[in-house]
Each structure stands twice: as structure tokens, then as C-alpha cells.
Amino acid sequence: MSIEKGKISCQQLLFLFAGFIEGSALLIDFTVGITEHQTWMVILAGLIISTPVILSYAVLAKKFPGMNLVQINDMVYGRFLGKIISIYYIFFFSMTLSFNIRDVGELYITFLMQDTPFIFFLIVFTVTCAYAVIKGIEVLTRISHLILVIGLFAVISTFILLIDQMDFSNFLPFFELPFIKIFQGIHIVSMIPFGETVVFLMIMGCLNKSEHAVKNTFFGLLIGAASLLIVAVRNTAVLGKTQTIWTSASFQAIRLINIGTVLTRMDFLIGIALTILMFFKCSIFLYVMVVAVSQLFGLKTYEPLVLPLAAIEVIIAATVFQSPVDHAMITQNAGIIYSAPLVFVIPPLSLLIAKIRGLPKLERGKET
Amino acid sequence: MGKKMNISIIKSILCFFLVFALSGCLGAREINDLEIVIGMGVDKDENAGNILLTAQVVKENAVGGASGNGGGGDDEAYWNVSSKGESIFDAVRQMTHKTGNRLFISHNQAVIFGNDVAKEGLQEYIDFFLRAHEMRPAALILVAEDRASDVLDAKPETEKFPAMNIAKLVKTYGFTSHLYKVNMKDFALWLMSDTTAPLAPLLTIIQNGENKEIYVSGMAAFKNGKMVGKLNHDESRGLLWVLGEVRSGVIIVPSPNETGKAVLEILKAKSKVTPEIKDGKIVMHIKIKEESSLSEQSTTENLADDKAFEKIQKSSAEVIRQEIMAAFDKSREFNADIFGFGEMLHKKYSNEWKTLKDNWDEIYPTIELNIDVESKIIKTDLLKKPAAPKEGEK
Numbered sequence: 064m065s066i067e068k069g070k071i072s073c074q075q076l077l078f079l080f081a082g083f084i085e086g087s088a089l090l091i092d093f094t095v096g097i098t099e100h101q102t103w104m105v106i107l108a109g110l111i112i113s114t115p116v117i118l119s120y121a122v123l124a125k126k127f128p129g130m131n132l133v134q135i136n137d138m139v140y141g142r143f144l145g146k147i148i149s150i151y152y153i154f155f156f157s158m159t160l161s162f163n164i165r166d167v168g169e170l171y172i173t174f175l176m177q178d179t180p181f182i183f184f185l186i187v188f189t190v191t192c193a194y195a196v197i198k199g200i201e202v203l204t205r206i207s208h209l210i211l212v213i214g215l216f217a218v219i220s221t222f223i224l225l226i227d228q229m230d231f232s233n234f235l236p237f238f239e240l241p242f243i244k245i246f247q248g249i250h251i252v253s254m255i256p257f258g259e260t261v262v263f264l265m266i267m268g269c270l271n272k273s274e275h276a277v278k279n280t281f282f283g284l285l286i287g288a289a290s291l292l293i294v295a296v297r298n299t300a301v302l303g304k305t306q307t308i309w310t311s312a313s314f315q316a317i318r319l320i321n322i323g324t325v326l327t328r329m330d331f332l333i334g335i336a337l338t339i340l341m342f343f344k345c346s347i348f349l350y351v352m353v354v355a356v357s358q359l360f361g362l363k364t365y366e367p368l369v370l371p372l373a374a375i376e377v378i379i380a381a382t383v384f385q386s387p388v389d390h391a392m393i394t395q396n397a398g399i400i401y402s403a404p405l406v407f408v409i410p411p412l413s414l415l416i417a418k419i420r421g422l423p424k425l426e427r428g429k430e431t
Numbered sequence: 432m433g434k435k436m437n438i439s440i441i442k443s444i445l446c447f448f449l450v451f452a453l454s455g456c457l458g459a460r461e462i463n464d465l466e467i468v469i470g471m472g473v474d475k476d477e478n479a480g481n482i483l484l485t486a487q488v489v490k491e492n493a494v495g496g497a498s499g500n501g502g503g504g505d506d507e508a509y510w511n512v513s514s515k516g517e518s519i520f521d522a523v524r525q526m527t528h529k530t531g532n533r534l535f536i537s538h539n540q541a542v543i544f545g546n547d548v549a550k551e552g553l554q555e556y557i558d559f560f561l562r563a564h565e566m567r568p569a570a571l572i573l574v575a576e577d578r579a580s581d582v583l584d585a586k587p588e589t590e591k592f593p594a595m596n597i598a599k600l601v602k603t604y605g606f607t608s609h610l611y612k613v614n615m616k617d618f619a620l621w622l623m624s625d626t627t628a629p630l631a632p633l634l635t636i637i638q639n640g641e642n643k644e645i646y647v648s649g650m651a652a653f654k655n656g657k658m659v660g661k662l663n664h665d666e667s668r669g670l671l672w673v674l675g676e677v678r679s680g681v682i683i684v685p686s687p688n689e690t691g692k693a694v695l696e697i698l699k700a701k702s703k704v705t706p707e708i709k710d711g712k713i714v715m716h717i718k719i720k721e722e723s724s725l726s727e728q729s730t731t732e733n734l735a736d737d738k739a740f741e742k743i744q745k746s747s748a749e750v751i752r753q754e755i756m757a758a759f760d761k762s763r764e765f766n767a768d769i770f771g772f773g774e775m776l777h778k779k780y781s782n783e784w785k786t787l788k789d790n791w792d793e794i795y796p797t798i799e800l801n802i803d804v805e806s807k808i809i810k811t812d813l814l815k816k817p818a819a820p821k822e823g824e825k
Contacts, residue, residue, distance in 0.1 A: 177564060235778035304623045305616060308561075319569050319616060327569075 066358050066365055067131070069201035070271040077279040077286075078207035079347070080260065084287025085214040086344030087256035088294050089166060089313065089337055093395055094255075095298065096307050098248035100234055102295045105245060109252030110288045114281070117260055119411045121280040124267030126414070127423050132264040133358040138423055139413045146359065148409060152261075153355050155405050157372075159259060160348040161379035162394060164189055167341045168380065169387050174314050175334055185377045188342070193373040195346040196353060197366055200269055203346055210343045211286070217336030218290045221329065222297045224320045229300035247395075254399040256291055257284070258406035265351040310387065349373060463491060465535040469509070470594025472579030473556055474545035476515050482548070482556070484522035485513040485580040486534055487594045508591040511583055519559040536563065540598040541571040542615075543634065545579040546658070553629075554622060554656035561619055568616040571601055574651040574658065576635040585636055585643035593645070600647050601632050605678030608671050608697070609664035610647050622656060626773030626791045628762070629653040630670075633661055654767040662761055662769075669758030672719055672751055673770050675702035682723065684746040687739045691730025695723040695747055695808065706776045708783060713794065715772055716801045719751060724810040731819035735811045748804035755802055763796045772798060 071079075091102065098105045127135050132152060136145035168184040176184075195203055263280075270276055298312040301319060306312040313333060320329045353372050357365035384390045417423065472485035488510045512529050516522030523534055542560055544553060560566050575582045587596035604610045610632045621629035635648040650662045650670070662670065671677045677700040686693050699722040707714045725743075728734050734743065762769045773791055777784045787794055 174564060232778060236781035239781050302616065303620050305619045308619070308623070315568055315616075318567055321569055 066354055066362070067200055067269050069199050069204075069269055071200060071204045071266070071269050072271055073273070073275040073279045075204045075207060076263075076267070076270065076276065077283040078211050079204060079266070080263065080280055080283025081286035081290075082207050082211040082214060082340065082343050083260060083263075083347055084256050084284065085211065085218075085290045086340040087259070088214070088218070088291060088340065089170065089311065090255050091252070091291055091295055092310075092312055093391060094248050094251045095295070095312055096391070097244050097251070097395070098240065099304070099307055100299050101237070101240055101245065102248070102299060103234070103292060104237075105248040105252050106288065106292050106295055108245075108249045109257055110284070112249065113253040113257040113406075114284060116407055116411060117257065117284055118277055118281060119414055120261065120264050121267065121277040123410055123414045123417070124264060124270070125273045125276050126417055127268070128270075128273050129268050130423070131266075131268040131354065131358060133355050134268075135264070135413060139416050139420075149355065149359055152405055153352060153359065155402050156262065156348060156352040156355060157376065157379065158398070159402070160345060160352060161376045161383065162390065162398070163341060163345050163348065164376060165380040165384065165390060167338065167345070169390070170311070170334075170337060170341075173310055173387075174330065182377075182381050185380050188345070189349075189373045189377050189380075192342060192346040192349050193369050195342075196350045196369050196373075200266060200350060203343070203350065207343070210339055214336055214340045215286075215290060217332055218293050221317050221320065221333065222293050224322060224326065224329065225297060225301050225316060228319055229297075230303065231300055233299050233303040250399055250403075251395060254402055254406060255394070256287070258402060260284070261406050261410065262347060262351040264410065265354055266347070349376070352376075460535070464532050465491075466512075466530045466532045467491070468534050468536045468539050469592055470541050470543065470583055470597065471536070471539060472543045472545065472575070472583045473519065473548050474579050475547040475551070478515070481515050481517060482519065482522055483513055483515055483580065484519060484526070485511055485583050486523075486526060486536075487511055487583050487592065488530065488534070489592070507586070509593070511580070513580060519556055520563075523559075535565065537565045537567070539566060539570050540594050541573055541601070543573045543575050543579040543582055543597070544631075545575050546577055548579075549574045549631075549651060549653070549658035552656040553618075553653065553658075557615070557618065557622070560615055566615070568619075569614050571598055572613050572615060572618050572631050573597065573601065574631045574633050576633060576648065581636055581643075582634050582645060585645050587645070588642075597634065597645060600645065604632075604647075606680070607664070608668050608677040608680040610650055610667055611671060611674075611676060621653075624771070624774055625777075625788050626768045626795075627771040628659075628767035628769045629656070630662075630769055652762065652765065652767050652769050654765065659767055660761065660765040662758060665754050666758040666761050669751075669754035669756070670762075670769055672700065672755050673702055673704060673717055673758070675700070677721075681726075682747045682750050684743055684750060686728065686730040686732055686734060687742040688730075688732055690732060691728065693725060693734055693743050694727035694729075695743070696726040698722045698724055698809065704770075704772075704775055706772065706779050708776075708780055712799065713772075713776065713787075713797070714799045714801055715770075715775070717755065717803065719755075719802070719804045721747075721751060721804065721806045722809050723747065723806065724812055725808055726812060728817055731817055733816045733819075735815055740808050744806045744808060748806040751804045751806065752802050755800070759800055766792055766795055768795055 094105060095102050123135065133149045136148045140148055164185055167188050168181050171184045172181050267276060294313060298306050298316050301316045302312055309315040314330060317329050317333045321327050353365045353368050356372065357368055467489040468486045469489055470487040474483040476483040490508055490510055512526055514522045514526040514529060516525045526534060548556060583593050585593055587593055590596040590599065601612050604612055611630065613631050618629050621627050630650045630652055632647050633649050633651045635646045637644045637646050649664055650667045651658050652660050652662060668677065668680060677697060680697045682695040682697060684693050701720045703718045705716040707716060725734060776787060
């Protein structure tokens with residue numbers, strides 16, 4: 064039996080997906096440093112490459128209704144190998160979550176409150192996420208509409224407010240960078256905003272009806288990708304070449320908003336939107352990690368694990384990197400390598416094996 | 432029941448303690464502790480290697496207190512603090528020995544660089560202004576003809592603060608299009624380019640009896656971050672024609688029968704620049720469309736008819752062409768690509784650009800301009816004819 068009793072609908076899955084991807088809007092800065100003015104095409108290429116893989120998650124979840132990733136792994140790869148793969152996944156969840164928590168902290172100490180200790184933001188933020196996770200997936204899902212709307216509002220309104228400062232010749236020349244850089248950019252994009260949606264394999268088991276899962280996943284993905292694209296286009300058009308030098312290109316672009324000297328200093332808009340979006344993303348990550356760990360150890364509920372795991376995440380986030388420089392280096396170079404098999408290889412492979420072995424019908428009796 | 436009570440007691444105790452933790456005193460800076468900086472000037476110090484930073488700080492009692500006793504009298508509303516340091520940030524922190532508080536530079540309107548600093552190169556000085564989190568990328572950047580601290584000292588007549596006045600002078604450049612507003616982001620963009628020469632408005636002080644007046648005398652052109660020359664008003668407008676940034680301004684042409692002048696006001700201007708590489712030669716096709724109104728004439732001849740219009744349009748197109756050529760000749764003189772022709776080529780001919788980029792300095796003076804100006808007079812304002820006897824018509 065799955066550990067989560069809550070049920071979500073297919074439509075809510077769409078909002079979850081879109082909100083989750085939008086939460087990575089801050090992280091496209093990792094790509095911008097490498098792909099400069101060609102970021103927009105890198106995002107499109109990453110979307111095209113990762114769409115079939117992400118849709119395969121939905122197909123997999125449809126094939127194993129009511130089951131989460133850990134259970135699927137157990138069933139497809141057997142008890143022993145399945146556990147090892149699940150532990151690998153849990154490692155990935157935990158690392159990505161702590162990096163995301165760290166992103167929020169860095170955002171705050173760089174742009175909003177410089178004098179406050181770093182650890183304070185990490186704790187407050189993670190405690191809020193833990194609170195949301197204890198309430199369960201249904202509660203998180205219910206706020207996903209609101210979060211998506213706030214995110215889209217911030218993205219679209221800043222785009223409109225900056226239209227007068229945009230110079231679309233910044234996108235020229237179209238093909239300039241060496242292919243290897245584009246390739247690295249595509250790899251980062253398909254890993255970080257899109258590939259992280261592998262967490263939904265832990266959530267899709269809660270779907271009450273799974274017939275529209277694939278369609279809704281696809282549209283959720285499109286909405287999320289569209290908002291990333293708007294952000295990338297806005298930053299390139301407004302900042303031009305300088306977008307590669309700022310710590311956060313989005314923030315700097317929004318600081319340029321100046322409508323009749325009245326509408327200025329709109330940083331708060333992006334600050335609020337990013338905090339909410341990151342909260343949503345981190346909550347989903349924390350939820351997924353907690354459920355995965357509890358499932359792995361066969362616990363009856365996951366609530367007791369929420370706070371201890373959240374505490375571990377804070378400690379990892381606070382200690383693993385010395386500075387944002389470290390952070391960017393590791394994420395750009397190592398992070399996308401160790402997560403590649405989890406995102407691109409194992410789920411499609413599970414699907415293939417399940418097809419060949421005729422799962423899950425074969426073992427349904429054994430499972431309960 | 433008892434358990435529920437316990438939990439609610441724990442919750443209320445927790446809330447009570449949170450009151451102390453969440454009051455937000457950490458890093459608080461009250462308004463009377465802020466040294467609000469509205470302008471900064473950077474000069475070289477007599478000691479080689481040191482810089483002299485001048486910050487214009489608002490005196491909050493002079494601004495907020497529109498008090499009963501005549502609004503503060505002769506008291507200046509600002510305070511120019513200066514300090515020395517080995518770098519900008521060093522000087523900013525050294526300044527706390529005089530102010531007692533950290534400078535608050537969120538509201539900084541303009542950063543002015545002295546002539547000596549600009550000649551030595553802005554690359555090393557601009558980093559702080561881009562990196563500091565309180566600085567806005569929209570803050571203006573300017574160059575003083577002499578020393579920046581003198582510019583910040585010149586008290587304006589209508590504005591309270593010299594820095595605000597300077598910002599106003601630059602922001603309203605559209606009336607004449609004799610200069611161009613440059614902010615931190617623009618300057619950084621130019622500095623990052625391989626070839627484009629950065630620009631900044633140039634401030635001059637005019638001694639008018641007792642008073643000093645600030646005057647924008649044109650633009651300063653940079654190369655590799657170092658100031659290499661100046662553009663006067665006409666040359667600056669020649670540059671703006673090409674960049675498509677001309678908002679308005681005045682064009683004076685002789686009247687068709689050479690008895691006086693026709694004065695046109697620019698209403699609208701558009702430009703399109705298409706680079707072309709033809710047989711190894713670089714030609715820039717510049718197409719300018721300009722619309723203007725006849726705003727003044729100093730002749731009794733009636734200029735508001737087709738034939739006269741045609742002649743005036745022709746000569747105003749010639750004026751525009753000359754302004755562009757003047758700017759281009761000037762830029763050739765100090766071999767700085769102020770128009771950004773290099774970037775335009777880069778965008779269109781990205782393959783050829785790789786070889787062009789390395790010897791751009793030799794190539795730039797050999798560029799040919801193909802200027803095509805279309806000038807139109809679209810209105811004559813309130814008059815159809817000049818107030819003159821009819822004899823002009825024959």
C-alpha cells in the first residue's frame with residue numbers, strides 16, 4: 064500500500080507541474096552564464112528533448128496506479144536492486160532540495176536583507192515548508208492554482224513593464240556560440256527545470272483518475288516552460304550582454320523598471336513571487352523525499368520524519384557550499400551529471416522492463 | 432480535552448516568545464541614521480593611486496522640515512562629504528569617520544567622474560557601482576570637464592540639490608538631443624563589447640559672476656574604458672541620429688532666397704542602419720526619416736509653400752547629413768567606434784566578424800557611410816504666412 068492517503072485530481076496535476084517548473088525561474092541564471100543570448104533556444108531545445116521523457120513518467124504512473132516511485136522500483140527491479148535505486152533517488156532529492164533552500168537564502172542575503180544571518184532564512188523557510196508537508200499533499204495541491212497565478216502575474220507584468228527598454232537586436236547573431244556550450248546549456252536546462260519533475264513519480268500515485276495524466280502533464284510542462292521562456296527573453300532583451308555578469312539577471316532587469324518615475328523599485332514583486340514559487344517547489348521536494356524515505360523503511364505514516372529530515376536539509380544547505388561561486392560550479396558541472404541517469408535513463412527503462420515482464424499484473428496479488 | 436488545553440498553552444507561550452524574535456530589529460536602519468546619498472563624485476587625489484570620493488548627502492532636517500521659520504533660510508539642504516581611499520569602496524567606508532553612519536546609496540541619482548579619472552580609465556572604478564547591492568543599474572553616469580567635486584558644489588537656482596539638478600539636465604536631453612542619457616547598465620554593456628566605445632555626458636562649469644552654473648557641453652567618448660575625446664553638441668546629435676535616439680531639437684537652415692533663416696523643430700526621427708560588406712569594404716547604409724515643423728522664420732518671404740518646403744527639406748537633410756559626418760569624422764579622429772558599427776556587423780556578419788574584430792582599429796577609419804536622409808515638414812504651427820506685407824508674392 065502507498066503511504067499517502069490523499070488524492071489529487073488530474074487537473075491539479077497540471078497546476079502542480081506548471082508551478083513546480085516556474086519555481087526554477089531563478090535557476091536559469093545557471094544557464095545564462097554559458098549560453099548568453101541564445102538561452103531562449105536552449106530552453107526550447109531542452110523542452111523538446113525532455114518532453115518525451117517526462118511524458119514517460121506519466122505513462123509509468125498510469126501503468127502502476129496508486130504506486131509511488133519506491134514501490135515501482137521494488138516491483139520492477141526486485142527488492143535489492145530496487146532499494147539501491149530508490150536510495151540513489153533519495154540522495155538526488157535531498158541534494159536538490161538543499162540546493163534550492165540555499166538558493167532562497169542566497170537570494171535574500173544578496174538582494175533583500177544583507178545583515179541577517181544566512182542560517183536564519185534557511186531555518187524559517189524550511190520550517191514553513193515542513194509545516195506545509197505535514198498538512199499533506201492535498202493541501203499543497205489546493206494552493207497550486209494560486210501559486211501558479213502569482214508566478215505568471217509576476218513574470219508577465221514585469222515583461223510588460225520592461226517592454227520600452229527592450230532591444231530585440233540583442234538576440235542576434237542567432238548561432239554564434241560553439242556547439243559544446245549549447246550542448247551544456249541544453250543539458251542544464253533539461254536537468255534543472257525540466258528534469259527535476261521526476262519528483263512527480265512520487266506524487267502521481269495519488270491521482271484519483273489517471274486517464275488524463277499524460278495530457279495534463281504535457282500542458283503543465285508547456286505552461287512552466289513558457290514562463291521560463293518569457294523570463295529568458297525579458298532578461299536578454301533588456302540586459303543584453305550584461306546579463307552574464309549579474310548575480311541574478313532577473314533582479315537586475317526588474318530594478319531597471321521605470322515608468323514615469325513612479326513605478327520604480329519593483330524588486331519586491333519578484334522577491335515575493337520567487338519566495339512563493341520556491342516555497343512551493345521546496346515543499347514538493349521535501350514531501351517527496353519524506354515519503355520516499357518512509358516508504359523505503361516501510362513506515363506507516365511519514366509525519367514523524369518531516370522535521371528531522373528538514374533539519375538535515377538545512378544543515379546540508381548551510382554547510383555544503385562556501386559561496387554562490389561554489390554552488391554554481393557544482394550545479395553546472397557535477398549536479399547535472401549525477402542526476403542524468405535518474406531523470407533520463409531509469410524511468411523509461413522501468414517502463415520498458417515493465418512492458419517486457421508484463422508488470423504490474425503479475426505481482427498484484429503478492430503486493431497486498 | 433486536557434491534551435488540547437496543553438497544546439493551546441504551548442502555542443500561546445510560543446507566540447509570546449516569537450514576539451521578541453520577530454520584531455525585526457536585526458540590521459534595522461532608521462531614517463535618521465541614514466546618510467542618504469543622491470550623488471557621488473570620483474576624482475583623483477594628489478597622492479598618486481588614491482582617489483577622492485565626494486558624496487552628496489541629504490540633510491534630512493533641511494528637507495522634511497518645511498518649518499514655520501521661513502523654510503530653513505540660507506542653510507544648504509545637502510552636505511558634500513569627501514574622503515580618500517585606495518579604492519571606491521575603501522573611500523566609502525573611510526567616509527564613516529566623518530559621517531558616523533554608513534552611506535545609503537539606494538537613492539543615488541548620478542555618479543560623476545572627474546576628468547583625470549576618466550582619462551585614466553573607468554573600468555577599475557565602475558565595478559563597485561555595478562556590484563554594490565544598494566546601487567541601481569539605472570543610476571546615471573557622467574563625466575566632469577574638470578573635477579567632479581566642483582560640479583557637485585555648484586548650487587543650482589531652482590533645485591535644492593546639485594545632484595538632482597544634474598540628473599534633471601541629463602534626463603531632459605530630448606529637448607535638444609545634444610547629449611544622451613547613459614546609465615550604469617548601458618555603460619557596462621559598452622564596456623563588455625569588443626569594439627563599441629562607451630559614452631557619457633560631459634559637464635562643464637561656467638563661472639557667471641559669483642555663481643557657478645552647470646552646463647552639459649556634449650559627450651565624452653571612451654576607448655577601452657579611457658576617455659579619448661569629446662563630442663560637441665552637433666556631433667553628439669549626429670551620433671544620436673544614427674542611434675535613432677533623437678527626440679526633438681532645432682535645425683536651422685537658410686531660407687530659400689538666402690535672406691534669412693528657417694528654424695525647424697524636430698518632431699520625430701527614425702533611423703535604420705544596415706551594414707554591408709562589399710568586396711572587402713565595409714559600407715554602412717544609414718537611412719534616416721525625420722519629421723519637423725516650421726517653428727520660426729526670420730525672413731519676410733512666405734516659406735509655407737511647396738517650392739520653399741522642398742528647398743528647406745533638402746537643406747535640413749543636408750544639415751543632418753553634415754552632423755552625422757561630423758560625428759563620424761570626430762570618431763575617426765580618435766578611432767573609437769561610438770556608433771557601435773562593430774556590434775552591428777557582428778550581428779549581421781557573425782562569421783566575417785571573427786577576423787574583423789582583431790584589426791577593428793585599422794578597419795574602423797576605412798568604413799564608408801552611405802547616408803540617406805528623408806526630411807519632411809509636416810506643419811507650420813500657428814501661422815500660414817509670416818506677418819509681412821504681401822510684396823514677397825510675385
